[in-house]
Amino acid sequence: MQKRRLLFQRLFTQRSFYLQFFNQYPGLVRNQPEENSPQGEIIFQSSTIDTPTGRRFQNPLALHGKACIRIQLSQTNPDARKHLAKSVVITQESARSDKFRPTQYQNKGHTPKNFYPIHFVTPIVTILTTVYNGEEFIEECVNSILSQTFENFEYIILNNGSTDGTADILNKLTDPRLQIIHQENLGISRSLNKGAQLSRCDLIARLDADDYSSPTRLERQVETMNKYPGLVLCGSRFRELTGNKESEQRVPCTETDQAIRKSMSLFNPFAHSTVIFRKKTFNEAGGYNNKFKYGQDYDLWLRMLSLGEACILKDELCTLRVSEQSSSYQNKRAQKLEGLIIRWKAFRQLGGSPAKNLYYLLKSLVGLVFPSIRNFK
Structure with missing residues (x-):
């Protein structure tokens, strides 16, 4: 259990790692993009993550629903884009493409054919x-x-x-x-x-x-x-x-x-x-x-x-x-009346210059009587 946790933490601290993409990936939002859509960045949503070692983890970024995962697709393998795009949502913006690296895990005895660099993207x-x-x-x-x-x-x-x-x-x-x-x-x-x-x-x-x-x-x-x-x-x-x-x-x-x-x-x-x-x-x-x-x-x-x-x-x-x-006189008066109430609350809470507050109070009162005058907002 401890080894699994350490592996999981290492993958996420890197913020960018390689995962194998299967034809039927769990939790995906399926949306077929246009055939002629430009090659580039793909975003999909998943509640689970499959690591290159074959283990599956819950996506910790999916705290409020399913988190987005950004895939930077290969320029050297355009057919792969079509294959992946069948099960993902493609963004409208063009994005950077990354090089295809099928031998990323060969030193660990893994020789995957369809590995792609991905980045987790949670909204800020x-x-x-x-x-x-x-x-x-x-x-x-x-x-x-x-x-x-x-x-x-x-x-x-x-x-x-x-x-x-x-x-x-x-x-x-x-x-x-x-x-x-x-x-x-x-x-x-x-x-x-x-x-x-x-x-x-x-x-x-x-x-x-x-x-x-x-x-x-x-x-x-x-x-x-x-x-x-x-x-x-x-x-x-x-x-x-x-x-x-x-x-x-x-x-x-x-x-x-x-x-x-x-x-x-x-x-x-x-x-x-x-x-x-x-x-x-x-x-x-x-x-x-x-x-x-x-x-x-x-x-x-x-x-x-x-x-x-x-x-x-x-x-x-x-x-x-x-x-x-x-605006109608009625709406103008309502706006100015609400403004007066809030200004009085602000004066009591934050203080301010009595002289300046008197000046702005007079402006607001004029605005209440003559709501069409723009300078007295």
């Missing part, structure tokens, strides 16, 4: 998107995530009972990292709480269905969260897109934890589509408050700040669409 971060009647922009939103330089993610999209062509667009997407959930309209808060509980990752990022991320967004934010374990929340600067006109963000940018805490009683320094946070902290904070219809993110950040530090990266990692059509 979950992206959450909720959508309702978002057919116009949802494809651009999704593609901005699928084209990220950081590839170890899962993307959960919750379709809240859309009545337009959103469902058809989502159903055509085939990337195995996507998890599409069609459901009744639960609202943003309940849907995001549901998505967060479905997440298998320690990190969760947000993206609204009409916004899109820059290619390096996940790479920069995951790197930052890993580098600073005390961080529980990380945002970024962003661009605003009004029609075809793109501009810098109008919200003042506060980058450090201290500056963020000072600004929380004045305004929400985080754009919802730019944030990444730790799932553990999210759960400890209680998730999104269903009582808030517009300020659920603002309220959540305030509670998370009592559990750790936050930062906002100076890089513009997202583009947010700003509607050219004004």
Whole structure:
């Protein structure tokens, strides 16, 4: 038993080792790719692992379902790709190919014919998107995530009972990292709480269905969260897109934890589509408050700040669409009223400048009386 454990640990500490691939491999998700799909990287899911010594182990990475295994296929043996592809899910992205090494274990008395280098790939971060009647922009939103330089993610999209062509667009997407959930309209808060509980990752990022991320967004934010374990929340600067006109963000940018805490009683320094946070902290904070219809993110950040530090990266990692059509007066007033409630909570929890808070209070009151005035958000 001890020898088995040592062998198992050695295989996994290497993170890359060789396994024999059989015609009928247990636990595979079977999905026949197109015949002319490019040679490259294949991902399959398995709950067990067969080692070159003939032993079978439970996959320790399958703690929350079946973990992905990445196979780098041979350029010198193209027929092998067809054979393997019959029982796996092939990624849409092109990937590196590795050389075919059939004699890897000959020094141990093994002469396998079909050994391939594989790498275990477990998602590091979950992206959450909720959508309702978002057919116009949802494809651009999704593609901005699928084209990220950081590839170890899962993307959960919750379709809240859309009545337009959103469902058809989502159903055509085939990337195995996507998890599409069609459901009744639960609202943003309940849907995001549901998505967060479905997440298998320690990190969760947000993206609204009409916004899109820059290619390096996940790479920069995951790197930052890993580098600073005390961080529980990380945002970024962003661009605003009004029609075809793109501009810098109008919200003042506060980058450090201290500056963020000072600004929380004045305004929400985080754009919802730019944030990444730790799932553990999210759960400890209680998730999104269903009582808030517009300020659920603002309220959540305030509670998370009592559990750790936050930062906002100076890089513009997202583009947010700003509607050219004004919302109804009723919705505008509701947004501003929720904002006032949260600002008062922030002032009591984090303190702040009384003079500045009075100034922003007057701005908010003007916004309640005249909700169509954009400068008084």
